[in-house]
Amino acid sequence: MKVAELLVKCLEHEGVEYIFGVPGEENLDLMDALLDSPIEFIVTRHETSAAFMAGTYGRLTGKPGVCLATLGPGATNLVTGVANANMDQCPLIAITGQAGLNRQHKISHQYYDLISLYKPVTKWNAQVKTPGIVPEIVRKAYQVASEEKPGATHIDLPEDVAGMEIDAEPLPISPHALPQADESILQQAVQLIKEANQPIILAGNGITRGKASEALQTFALQARIPVVHSFMGKGALSWKDDLSLLTAGIGGNDYITCGFESSDLILAVGFDMAEYPPENWNPDRNTRILHIDTDDAETDSHYPVALNVVGDIKENLKELSAIIQPKDNPLEWVESIRKQALNELAEAADDEGFPVKPQKIISDLRNVLHDEDIVISDVGAHKMWMARMYHTTHPNTCLISNGLASMGVAVPGAIAAKMVCPERNVVAVCGDGAFQMTSAELETAVRLNLPIIILLWRDGGYGLIEWKQLRDFQRPAYIDFGNPDFIKLAQSYGFEAMQIEKADELKPALQQAIAMNKPILIDCPVDYDENMKLTEKLGQIDC
Incomplete structure (x- = not known):
């Protein structure tokens, strides 16, 4: 088969349903191969839109959305949407057509070094320089895009390589599971919460990605700790719940600012700093952070981590719920914030x-x-x-x-x-x-x-x-x-x-x-x- 046909076969093996994009001359072999595939190609009117669609697909399904563009202006148009998915931590695979290998060493019509161009806006990228590496590249692109924390990967396919002959098969898919935190770490987390007078939970996008909203709700109710959401964490706890402090992140003062100011421990769960800069809600740098996420915290002077609880968010929250004791701190201030915020909507x-x-x-x-x-x-x-x-x-x-x-x-x-x-x-x-x-x-x-x-x-x-x-x-x-x-x-x-x-x-x-x-x-x-x-x-x- 042709390399382009093998690439499509590998994408089918990964369970790809759609490819969003705009066709071009340098990916003609790939477009022809898709005609014989169950994968549906969705023609968009602009490459940026194709990447936005793929990113949204990835955010909602947890599986990488796939987008495609040709070389040159098609590929540069695609970049914004790819960068958007990467920073929003939506799994995505971008595929670009490229000039043939025989003209990449010189100035050439519509040729740009797309590996260098896409490197800063993806987790990983590679060019298909020889036919035999297609199964490895597709498997790695899919794996890296999917694993925590998810984001974008990029495959660059030169037009001459796309038409070469190859006899190969997709690589097997190996499931990847996140570890759980050690028991000693969980006990330290419980002790931090026990010592805090007014802890609050800052719920981020990672809760949704990790399908941990139910576990968060159980933990919050068991511990009696109120929850405030980032823009991208909305819905981790229902707004109807008495412990919900709704959403923070507008910048400057807001009702929830009072909660941050009086808190002595913030449980940042599945929270990413791109969502809401810590200097906005911990300006004095004196509130300790209990960081519960799939990875260690980013270093930030306004994010003084007392403890990292790293691993599967859902499972770690379940373990914490099993050993946590309810806080007996007064929560009248939560009711006050909720009343003021919800009244604004009711009055309108x-x-x-x-x-x-x-x-x-x-x-x-x-x-x-x-x-x-x-x-x-x-x-x-x-x-x-x-x-x-x-x-x-x-x-x-x-x-x-x-x-x-x-x-x-x-x-x-x-x-x-x-x-x-x-x-x-x-x-x-x-x-x-x-x-x-x-x-x-x-x-x-x-x-x-x-x-x-x-x-x-x-x-x-x-x-x-x-x-x-x-x-x-x-x-x-x-x-x-x-x-x-x-x-x-x-x-x-x-x-x-x-x-x-x-x-x-x-x-x-x-x-x-x-x-x-x-x-x-x-x-x-x-x-x-x-x-x-x-x-x-x-x-x-x-x-």
Whole structure:
């Protein structure tokens, strides 16, 4: 068989369902081989979108999503989405076509050294320089992308090698299990918790990856320790639980800041520093950290680790639950924080202001969607509101990128999420700036007949940048842009579309969108004057 056919056979062996990408001249052999494969190739309208889709697939399934591009501009377009998956710790394999080996030693049309280009944004990468190494490269790419902590890997396939003949088979797949912490370490962890007067748990993305949310809930209830979530850890403990301190990470003051300030031990469980810099929640560096994760903690002066509990998060939490004694510390402060935060959402339910306030948009969205439905937030001012106020019951039901945090992720991500979870409603929450970066993928959603909902927060500018400019400089700079007629744009791609003209139209529109079960866009003007009002309000919090 050809090398390209062997590569496809190896991907089939690994259980790959989809490859997202844009074909090119240098991967013609690979595209032809896929015609005879059960793997479905999903043609996207931009390579970055392909990588966003693969990353979302990886985040939701735990299996590497696969994306493909040709050499040169195709490969450089793919980089942003690959970097996004890598920093969000979503398993992904990127495959790039490449110039033949016979012209890589000189300046050549569209040739760049992609191994060097992708090295900083992946866990591992390699070029297929000879036919016989394909099974090893695919097996290692899949293994490295999948193992904790997951991320991106990259395979570079020169066009002349892709067409060479080879007789080989995929390598066997060997399961990999994480170890558990030693009993002595677990006992030391229990002692640290016992000595603490007001411990809190900071729940990160690793809990979801490790399928440890149930174990965390058991541990938190057994120990009577409240839980605050990072943006990417949302849903580790249901927002309805009395121990849930909801979500932190907006920066600066917030209600939960009081909890961090008064805590003398923070149990960071499955937490990655890219999610929420420790200097934001441990500025004085005097609160000790009990680090519970699959790997030792990153070195950071604001993250003074008293003990590392390393290994399988779920199993280690189960062991801790079996030997921990409940804390008898008062938790009235938890009730106070929950009441203040949840009241904000409740008070917004009947707000009639127009353009619609962010709080009202989120209140209507939360009231309409089921607990298992999936919301994917793009990056912008709306992301801060969604992270803070869209409360979740289950992990992976509000997807927020907080590693690389690239704009444009929501629409491609919603497409992949609907492919993975067709039985759930999937909503992409986008600002108008981020939406236009990947709006061409509306055609992809229509072509694949995927009934996703796009909830567009329209303000005609880069709202998050303006928010920070007003906070730091008291005036905006270069954030305004023009918009197309989003209703006509969506309809031209085959989407249904609704225009919100009064605040009380949004909730019925969302309900109608769900009932229609078609690709649909809802254009909702948003009042971002609320941004600075929130900044002022949070600045007045006195712990």
